[in-house]
Amino acid sequence: MCTELNNKDEKQLRKLAFEEKKVIDQEINTLYKKLFQILVPKHKHDECDVILELVSGRTTGGDICQMFTKEIFEMYQNYADHKSWTFEILNYVPTDMGGLHHAAACISGDSVYRYLKFEGGTHRVQRIPEIGLSSRMQRIHTGTASVVVLPQSEKVEVKVNPKDLRIDTFRAKGAGGQHVNKTDSAVRIVHLPTGVTVECQQERSQQLNKEKALQTLSAKLYQQIIERDRSQMQNTRKLQLETRSQSERIRTYNFIQDRVTDHRISYQVRNIKEFLLGEEALDELISRLLESAEMEALIKHVENFKSFEEGG
Amino acid sequence: MIMGLLPHWGPVRVNPIKSAALNSHQFLLRQNFSGKPGPVTATDLVNYWQEVFEANRIPEAQESSEYIVSYVLGAKTFHSLSASSMSTPLTAEQQEQVQQLSAKRLQRMPVQYVLGEWDFQDLTLKMRPPVFIPRPETEDLISLVLEEASQKNKSCVDNAVHQCPPTTPLLVILEIGCGSGAIALSLLSKLPQSQVIAVDKEVAAVNLTRENAQRFQLEHRLRLFHHDVLSSSWEQLLPWGPVDIIISNPPYVFHEDMAHLAAEILRYEHLDALDGGNDGMRVIKRILELAPYILKNYGSVFLEVDPRHPEMVENWLQSRPDLFLSLCATHKDFCGKPRFLHIQKTYSR
Numbered sequence: 001m002c003t004e005l006n007n008k009d010e011k012q013l014r015k016l017a018f019e020e021k022k023v024i025d026q027e028i029n030t031l032y033k034k035l036f037q038i039l040v041p042k043h044k045h046d047e048c049d050v051i052l053e054l055v056s057g058r059t060t061g062g063d064i065c066q067m068f069t070k071e072i073f074e075m076y077q078n079y080a081d082h083k084s085w086t087f088e089i090l091n092y093v094p095t096d097m098g099g100l101h102h103a104a105a106c107i108s109g110d111s112v113y114r115y116l117k118f119e120g121g122t123h124r125v126q127r128i129p130e131i132g133l134s135s136r137m138q139r140i141h142t143g144t145a146s147v148v149v150l151p152q153s154e155k156v157e158v159k160v161n162p163k164d165l166r167i168d169t170f171r172a173k174g175a176g177g178q179h180v181n182k183t184d185s186a187v188r189i190v191h192l193p194t195g196v197t198v199e200c201q202q203e204r205s206q207q208l209n210k211e212k213a214l215q216t217l218s219a220k221l222y223q224q225i226i227e228r229d230r231s232q233m234q235n236t237r238k239l240q241l242e243t244r245s246q247s248e249r250i251r252t253y254n255f256i257q258d259r260v261t262d263h264r265i266s267y268q269v270r271n272i273k274e275f276l277l278g279e280e281a282l283d284e285l286i287s288r289l290l291e292s293a294e295m296e297a298l299i300k301h302v303e304n305f306k307s308f309e310e311g312g
Numbered sequence: 313m314i315m316g317l318l319p320h321w322g323p324v325r326v327n328p329i330k331s332a333a334l335n336s337h338q339f340l341l342r343q344n345f346s347g348k349p350g351p352v353t354a355t356d357l358v359n360y361w362q363e364v365f366e367a368n369r370i371p372e373a374q375e376s377s378e379y380i381v382s383y384v385l386g387a388k389t390f391h392s393l394s395a396s397s398m399s400t401p402l403t404a405e406q407q408e409q410v411q412q413l414s415a416k417r418l419q420r421m422p423v424q425y426v427l428g429e430w431d432f433q434d435l436t437l438k439m440r441p442p443v444f445i446p447r448p449e450t451e452d453l454i455s456l457v458l459e460e461a462s463q464k465n466k467s468c469v470d471n472a473v474h475q476c477p478p479t480t481p482l483l484v485i486l487e488i489g490c491g492s493g494a495i496a497l498s499l500l501s502k503l504p505q506s507q508v509i510a511v512d513k514e515v516a517a518v519n520l521t522r523e524n525a526q527r528f529q530l531e532h533r534l535r536l537f538h539h540d541v542l543s544s545s546w547e548q549l550l551p552w553g554p555v556d557i558i559i560s561n562p563p564y565v566f567h568e569d570m571a572h573l574a575a576e577i578l579r580y581e582h583l584d585a586l587d588g589g590n591d592g593m594r595v596i597k598r599i600l601e602l603a604p605y606i607l608k609n610y611g612s613v614f615l616e617v618d619p620r621h622p623e624m625v626e627n628w629l630q631s632r633p634d635l636f637l638s639l640c641a642t643h644k645d646f647c648g649k650p651r652f653l654h655i656q657k658t659y660s661r
Binding site (some may be wrong): 004053074091092094095096098167169175176177179180181182183184185201202203205207208210280290 | 319353355370371375376379388390391392393396398399420423426430431432433434445447448451452455482561563564565569573574576577581585586616618619645646647649651
């Protein structure tokens with residue numbers, strides 16, 4: 001370029017042109033990034049708050065799953081803190097050994113679903129149980145915890161007909177009212193048309209327990225609606241990452257090798273303890289997942305566009 | 313490991329009703345606890361006291377044990393304790409405190425009095441014997457009043473569009489029999505444009521409501537005094553003129569049912585707050601007789617009653633056309649029992 005501009009006078013002009021090119025290149029780069037962000041199909045629920053549910057897996061290893069579930073739950077609790085989100089426990093059922101059987105929490109804040117949507121799925125742990133002195137002799141145990149991430153949208157209201165609900169409380173039998181003074185405030189709600197059941201016993205006020213249970217119920221029903229939408233969408237374009245995210249084994253926490261592997265993007269992190277703190281290490285992995293998903297979605301989007309062009 | 317000690321406490325398992333005998337058992341318990349090896353976690357302690365309560369036939373053994381241990385650890389329920397605080401050993405002081413509170417529960421003291429506090433909706437209220445402990449049903453009574461208030465507000469705003477300046481109307485509410493203050497304070501906190509007059513025939517209740525009002529800094533919109541609707545003059549109830557709403561959870565237990573109530577209620581709660589006379593309507597009738605004098609035109613009365621009462625009250629109102637009151641709705645509680653009455657003043661005198 002510009003080889004003919006070799007005169008002394010023209011050299012200055014060439015220099016100017018190169019400077020200008022540099023600035024323009026930078027601008028093009030920024031615009032590319034912007035274009036990328038605009039083109040990437042936004043997930044409908046990215047801005048939503050989230051209901052996070054954890055259920056410990058069942059293996060013969062006994063409490064290994066439940067200990068792991070507890071650790072994962074605390075990791076997300078810390079991550080919410082790290083992100084300045086609000087983490088409200090809706091339900092927490094511990095085990096006698098100090099593990100966690102299942103739990104649910106409501107996480108609210110800035111774009112919570114965007115960051116947590118790829119956390120749904122089966123998380124696997126491999127470790128030698130810490131209990132017992134002769135751990136060297138013990139074999140490696142494998143356990144799992146299931147994570148479900150439900151977007152909670154205020155925009156789409158799930159209409160729950162009170163007639164469709166069966167609300168169970170300890171008070172169902174007997175006279176009630178002033179005749180009874182009992183303290184069990186636990187509430188269980190069954191949504192009769194779908195059979196979805198939720199429970200809450202976090203509060204001493206029965207009404208607050210009921211409100212929280214209803215909140216969880218509408219999130220669950222909302223999830224069903226989304227899943228119905230999603231299966232309809234799958235016929236036209238397959239969002240493989242999405243369907244994969246809620247069911248398959250997505251990540252392994254190998255304590256023996258002190259390593260976390262995310263199977264979807266073949267990404268590995270050393271130092272499990274740091275990862276479980278739910279700070280930068282987890283955030284970094286989540287960013288990578290987001291990047292990869294966005295790229296994949298964009299490619300699909302463009303392909304769809306191309307086939308549309310060719311077809312039309 | 314604690315469970316292993318239980319069989320040594322043979323005496324605890326025998327009939328516990330005599331409280332004199334209980335004291336010696338508690339002494340036994342304490343001795344065994346201090347001799348117990350190893351750290352004691354919240355879970356251990358809950359299991360331990362649950363067994364003790366069960367052995368002593370204390371109702372809600374598990375719940376009682378969980379509430380007491382959670383309270384000592386600064387949580388409201390066992391389910392809201394984090395996993396780490398559940399497995400952290402309790403200090404000797406904490407164990408001692410659990411022991412002292414559990415000793416009260418062993419005497420059938422209601423858990424709410426044992427802890428000295430309980431929640432009504434989102435308010436944590438002080439509880440002290442013999443002031444009536446609010447029941448969960450009553451939380452729904454508040455929701456009914458809030459609905460009524462929001463409708464009133466809406467119709468006022470609609471009117472204001474056509475007429476004069478849109479000022480939010482002040483809602484004046486009278487509560488008869490305020491007890492711990494649960495209803496009055498809940499309404500004050502949820503309706504910032506309201507003022508509440510609350511009365512109770514027991515000085516202990518008036519004092520407790522005042523303490524609870526101060527707790528939430530709601531006393532400036534609350535007029536609170538000692539008053540018995542059965543004997544005092546109704547003019548005292550109108551420091552601000554006629555009211556928009558009368559609300560009450562009056563004593564409504566039929567007198568013949570009183571003997572069948574649980575020991576927690578009979579031994580600790582003020583029975584006048586429950587005993588509604590032969591038909592359970594002694595105070596209900598009195599409130600309805602006063603209502604036409606106290607209410608503004610088209611003002612409302614909200615009452616919590618026994619499920620047998622809605623029909624009885626409706627019949628009684630028909631026999632008293634001089635009161636100009638009509639039953640506009642009966643609402644069910646969360647168990648599906650007809651529990652709440654909405655009565656309206658229909659005619660201006």
